[in-house]
Amino acid sequence: MHDQIAKYRAKLISDNAAQTGRIAFAAQDDIMISDGEPILARLAESVLARLNCLALVAAVPSLPFTDFLIRRAAPHENDIVPRDTETRTFLHDIPIVRKSGIGPDAAQSIATLLGNRKGIVVEGIGIIATGALTVEQAYINWSSVFHSTYIKYLEELLEHGFMLPDEEEAFDHFRRDLLVPLSSEGLEFRTGPFSEKNVILDEISRVGSYTVQRRLVDSFFGNISYAVEKLIYISQTAASLDELSGCIDPVPFENCSTVGITASSELVAHRAIVEITGCRAVLHGHPRFAVVMSMLCEDQESCHVADCWKDCTKVRFLGTTPVVAGEIGAGGIAKNVPPVIGITGSTVVYGHGIFSIGMSDFREAFQSMVDIENWCRDEYFRRFDEKHPKRLAPILL
Numbered sequence: 001m002h003d004q005i006a007k008y009r010a011k012l013i014s015d016n017a018a019q020t021g022r023i024a025f026a027a028q029d030d031i032m033i034s035d036g037e038p039i040l041a042r043l044a045e046s047v048l049a050r051l052n053c054l055a056l057v058a059a060v061p062s063l064p065f066t067d068f069l070i071r072r073a074a075p076h077e078n079d080i081v082p083r084d085t086e087t088r089t090f091l092h093d094i095p096i097v098r099k100s101g102i103g104p105d106a107a108q109s110i111a112t113l114l115g116n117r118k119g120i121v122v123e124g125i126g127i128i129a130t131g132a133l134t135v136e137q138a139y140i141n142w143s144s145v146f147h148s149t150y151i152k153y154l155e156e157l158l159e160h161g162f163m164l165p166d167e168e169e170a171f172d173h174f175r176r177d178l179l180v181p182l183s184s185e186g187l188e189f190r191t192g193p194f195s196e197k198n199v200i201l202d203e204i205s206r207v208g209s210y211t212v213q214r215r216l217v218d219s220f221f222g223n224i225s226y227a228v229e230k231l232i233y234i235s236q237t238a239a240s241l242d243e244l245s246g247c248i249d250p251v252p253f254e255n256c257s258t259v260g261i262t263a264s265s266e267l268v269a270h271r272a273i274v275e276i277t278g279c280r281a282v283l284h285g286h287p288r289f290a291v292v293m294s295m296l297c298e299d300q301e302s303c304h305v306a307d308c309w310k311d312c313t314k315v316r317f318l319g320t321t322p323v324v325a326g327e328i329g330a331g332g333i334a335k336n337v338p339p340v341i342g343i344t345g346s347t348v349v350y351g352h353g354i355f356s357i358g359m360s361d362f363r364e365a366f367q368s369m370v371d372i373e374n375w376c377r378d379e380y381f382r383r384f385d386e387k388h389p390k391r392l393a394p395i396l397l
Contacts, residue, residue, distance in 0.1 A: 001029045001135065008139035009036065012059060016215070017146045022060035022126075027135055028053075040125070046107035047128065051114060055131035055138040061146055063178075064170050065153035070096050070123045072156065072163050080121065082152035084291055084351045094145055097122040119145035140220050140238075147218035147288070154292045158380065161388040175381065182214055182287075182370045184363075192361030193228070193280055200226050200233050201248055207283065207362040208241035216285035216369055217241055221353070223264035225282045226362075227274045230254070234270055236262045269334040273357060276338040281358035283365040287373035289380050294323050294348045296383075308350060315340055318348055319375050325350040346372055 005025040012018040024036030026044035034041040040058045048056040069080055079093040095113045097120060110128060113120050118141040119129035127145045131137030162168045187210050194200050208224050211217050222241050225234035231250045239247035249263040253271060264270070270282045297308065297316065305312050312325040322340040326332025326349060337355050341347040346356040346368040354372055358365040 001027050001033060002035065004135040005035045008135055011139060015143065016062050017143060018059040019062055024059065025055065025057050025135060025138070027055040043107060047111045047114065050108060050111035051130060053130045053132045055135040056128065057138045057142045058125060058128045059142060060126040063150065063174060066121050066126055066149045067123060068164060068167060069149055069153050070098060070121060080149065080152060082148040083295055084148055084151050094148065095120045099123045121145065121149065143218050151288055151291050154380065155295065158384055158387065179377065182374050184367050184370050189363035189366070190361060194226065195228055200228060203362065204233060204235065204248055205244040207366060208235065208244045210366060211283070211285050212242035216287045216373065218286060221286040223266050223284045225270040227280050232271055232274060234263050234267055237264050265328060266333065269337055272334050272338040273341055273355065277342045277357055279357040279359050281362045281365050282355065283362060283369060284353060284355050285369050286353035287369065289376040290348055290354050290373050291351060293318055293376040293380060294350050312350065320344050321346050321348055321372050323348045323350065328352065348372065
């Protein structure tokens with residue numbers, strides 16, 4: 001258990017998601033154990049003792065976006081409801097705990113909310129998340145909340161501008177110093193096509209790790225596949241893309257086997273993309289600015305579609321990249337992405353991320369994802385500067 005805690009504390013740091021030194025885990029083995037920053041560790045133990053689960057993580061995010069969301073929320077608002085697909089599918093909403101509402105027994109207040117949620121945000125602390133059966137699940141849920149609040153804050157900021165006295169300085173620091181252009185520079189890709197099983201598995205694992213290293217995915221999001229002859233090799237559902245060894249399934253195209261039962265929930269979409277485009281490599285990631293930009297629609301005020309994320313039939317564009325709606329799994333994504341992805345080799349799904357393809361290997365698919373995310377970053381800041389011009393300091397005469 002101590003090894004698992006050390007592993008996922010290190011991942012929160014390498015993900016640049018949580019502040020080094022302000023992370024704590026607690027887990028119930030034969031006895032309660034905890035590790036990390038002492039005050040957070042004591043809180044984690046106390047909260048976990050009141051819950052029917054195995055693990056809990058409490059950590060301060062690397063960015064102040066979560067705390068800003070809490071402070072921007074109206075006093076009567078008790079939760080944050082991001083619009084991205086991961087929140088809708090796995091989190092539903094994210095409860096808020098304000099300092100004023102904690103009371104004398106903070107652990108009990110927090111445990112009450114965590115009793116029916118995977119993660120919450122706590123003013124002055126950050127994010128607290130649970131794992132029903134493993135430390136890994138606590139890490140996944142914490143990362144999912146971090147991903148969703150990051151996206152929600154960028155959405156709100158673009159819409160309403162700065163509302164708090166310290167937001168502008170923090171946002172400028174984030175924009176100027178913390179965000180660097182994404183790149184595939186320094187990464188090695190095999191030149192395809194590939195036919196040998198061990199080569200395919202190794203390349204899928206390598207490129208999966210690249211997507212995590214270059215922060216094109218958060219938590220355990222994303223999936224990857226390679227097709228050869230009558231098989232499609234695809235990452236398993238809930239597999240971390242930087243730990244794919246032993247987590248890649250060879251699935252027959254005929255869908256006549258139960259082998260695909262552990263495969264990614266996007267198997268149907270991957271198979272359809274390969275069949276329609278003739279590509280071999282498919283990569284799906286969740287870069288954050290692409291997710292944000294996919295949910296911005298100029299027709300929203302005049303459109304009568306209620307559930308844009310699944311019912312919109314319009315193909316929009318981010319630059320030259322098509323944007324479509326659709327449910328995950330065998331729902332709309334599998335129907336809506338394949339017909340348009342051949343236009344440019346990539347497609348953005350509303351609130352969900354990017355699908356990109358390579359005709360023989362992963363180099364092209366990876367570079368497309370990098371290029372789209374960089375474009376979306378630039379476009380986000382262009383729109384922000386246009387809508388919220390920087391306030392100039394008064395000239396003193």
